[in-house]
Amino acid sequence: MRTAHRVETVRQAEQTLISRLPDGTLMHRAAAGLATACANLLGKVYARKVVLLVGSGDNGGDTLYAGARLSRRGAAVTAILLTPDRTHQQALTAFTRAGGRTTTPDNAQHTLKQADLLIDGVVGIGGRGGLRPPATDLIRAAEHHHVPIVAVDLPSGVDADTGEVHGEAVHATLTVTFGTHKPALLIDPAREHAGVVHLVDIGLTLPPPEAEALQHPDVSALLPHPGATSDKYRRGVVGIAAGSNRYPGAAVLAVAGALRGGAGAVRYTGPATAEVLARFPETLISDKGPKHAGRVQAWVVGPGAGDEQAPVSEVLALDDVPVLIDADGLRLADPGAVRRRTAPTLLTPHAGEAAALLGVTREEVESQRLWAVRELASRYRATVLLKGATTLIADAEGPVRVNPTGTPWLATAGSGDVLSGLTGSLLAAGLPARDAGSVGAYLHGLAGRYAADGAPTTAYEVAEALPTAWRDVTG
Numbered sequence: 001m002r003t004a005h006r007v008e009t010v011r012q013a014e015q016t017l018i019s020r021l022p023d024g025t026l027m028h029r030a031a032a033g034l035a036t037a038c039a040n041l042l043g044k045v046y047a048r049k050v051v052l053l054v055g056s057g058d059n060g061g062d063t064l065y066a067g068a069r070l071s072r073r074g075a076a077v078t079a080i081l082l083t084p085d086r087t088h089q090q091a092l093t094a095f096t097r098a099g100g101r102t103t104t105p106d107n108a109q110h111t112l113k114q115a116d117l118l119i120d121g122v123v124g125i126g127g128r129g130g131l132r133p134p135a136t137d138l139i140r141a142a143e144h145h146h147v148p149i150v151a152v153d154l155p156s157g158v159d160a161d162t163g164e165v166h167g168e169a170v171h172a173t174l175t176v177t178f179g180t181h182k183p184a185l186l187i188d189p190a191r192e193h194a195g196v197v198h199l200v201d202i203g204l205t206l207p208p209p210e211a212e213a214l215q216h217p218d219v220s221a222l223l224p225h226p227g228a229t230s231d232k233y234r235r236g237v238v239g240i241a242a243g244s245n246r247y248p249g250a251a252v253l254a255v256a257g258a259l260r261g262g263a264g265a266v267r268y269t270g271p272a273t274a275e276v277l278a279r280f281p282e283t284l285i286s287d288k289g290p291k292h293a294g295r296v297q298a299w300v301v302g303p304g305a306g307d308e309q310a311p312v313s314e315v316l317a318l319d320d321v322p323v324l325i326d327a328d329g330l331r332l333a334d335p336g337a338v339r340r341r342t343a344p345t346l347l348t349p350h351a352g353e354a355a356a357l358l359g360v361t362r363e364e365v366e367s368q369r370l371w372a373v374r375e376l377a378s379r380y381r382a383t384v385l386l387k388g389a390t391t392l393i394a395d396a397e398g399p400v401r402v403n404p405t406g407t408p409w410l411a412t413a414g415s416g417d418v419l420s421g422l423t424g425s426l427l428a429a430g431l432p433a434r435d436a437g438s439v440g441a442y443l444h445g446l447a448g449r450y451a452a453d454g455a456p457t458t459a460y461e462v463a464e465a466l467p468t469a470w471r472d473v474t475g
């Protein structure tokens with residue numbers, strides 16, 4: 001599990017540790033890890049041209065100490081001091097003693113153009129707002145000349161706690177972060193600025209995180225495993241109330257996902273019975289609507305529903321069964337009925353649907369994803385899975401789960417229907433809503449990568465790749 005903590009939490013952990021250690025220990029640990037990561041990226045250090053962009057805080061201090069280490073290993077290191085009168089003095093002394101040179105922003109263009117590497121020490125967890133001049137022009141020049149950039153702790157200009165970006169921010173090749181990830185390193189749009197993220201352990205003891213990203217072993221531990229005695233009912237039956245005369249395909253795709261999600265059986269109700277049975281004869285069919293459909297351990301409602309209100313209301317009224325609401329169902333669901341539910345409810349909007357539910361623009365959701373997912377969870381008293389390049393899964397409180405496995409190829413028609421069926425199946429198999437959402441998104445993203453393999457793919461192929469993703473995770 002990768003975990004991310006807010007700035008305030010990091011600072012508290014730092015204070016606790018610092019009081020027990022000699023002065024400067026943490027900064028030296030950070031700088032040592034940073035220098036090693038830069039050396040690994042460079043391949044060979046000797047005679048390489050390294051440029052440091054040094055801001056006014058400890059982030060600049062880390063950068064100068066790392067620059068000193070690289071200089072001692074034979075690199076030609078030049079520090080551009082953005083605010084010379086506010087530079088970290090001890091670090092600057094160490095840097096110049098190690099043979100590093102300094103320059104001012106006005107004289108830096110030529111040095112930058114020739115650099116093999118730029119280390120971004122403008123600002124770290126103490127930053128507010130986007131880049132400021134003259135850093136803005138220098139970063140633009142480095143990006144223009146394709147100089148690889150290593151960001152120190154965070155890409156300068158991003159908001160550490162929220163992943164928001166107000167103004168311009170560095171686009172790093174590699175971010176070397178200290179002690180723990182920060183939410184911005186997991187959550188878009190900031191995450192896209194971070195490149196590869198490398199964590200340096202500096203010995204902090206940390207409380208529960210603000211955000212967390214599952215990895216293979218975490219997902220494997222959460223997946224349902226049938227025992228010798230489980231029959232189809234013990235493994236869970238998932239009900240799918242989806243599709244309409246206009247969108248029968250959504251029902252087929254939701255069932256396709258549900259059949260690969262670990263439930264023992266899939267029960268379908270809706271107008272696309274013929275289409276579903278033609279593709280999946282193993283589906284149990286009910287023509288009486290959700291209320292009288294028989295035993296079901298979780299319902300999925302909404303994919304391709306069009307304007308069919310009745311199934312959504314019926315499912316929401318089933319108070320002892322977990323429910324996943326997707327797509328048209330989100331628009332049709334009565335917010336009061338969702339809030340009053342006592343069994344778990346999982347809402348799975350994309351940014352446009354989330355915007356409609358919140359009464360804001362899609363752009364506002366895209367730029368404030370953490371806020372949007374938390375706000376929806378709190379307004380609806382539900383678990384919310386906000387789809388996107390990095391899907392977020394949140395309850396009103398507790399760590400937000402960030403799914404790292406997505407691929408842009410998943411932005412294809414019907415892909416969300418597969419996800420809703422799959423996730424509903426995991427709910428029926430007994431996973432809590434947050435786990436079902438995060439495991440569903442993880443497998444779905446991985447399946448998307450297998451199905452696409454670098455080329456366009458279809459939602460149906462994503463569903464077919466789910467067993468491969470499952471085996472990959474558990475193997």
Ligand SMILES: NC(=O)C1=CN([C@@H]2O[C@H](COP(=O)(O)OP(=O)(O)OC[C@H]3O[C@@H](n4cnc5c(N)ncnc54)[C@H](OP(=O)(O)O)[C@@H]3O)[C@@H](O)[C@H]2O)[C@@H](O)CC1
Nearest residue numbers: 014027030056057058059123124125126127128129130153
């Ligand atoms: N905590 C830990 O465990 C450890 C922390 N460590 C390191 O310390 C870093 C935090 O250091 P920090 O607190 O000195 O803040 P930092 O990020 O350098 O910036 C503050 C300065 O930047 C300025 N400034 C603000 N916004 C700006 C902008 N947009 N553009 C330009 N400037 C801007 C602001 O000035 P002002 O806004 O007042 O003008 C202020 O002077 C952390 O990220 C890590 O690298 C490690 O050594 C190991 C242990």
Ligand SMILES: [K+]
Nearest residue numbers: 120123152154
């Ligand atoms: K930085």
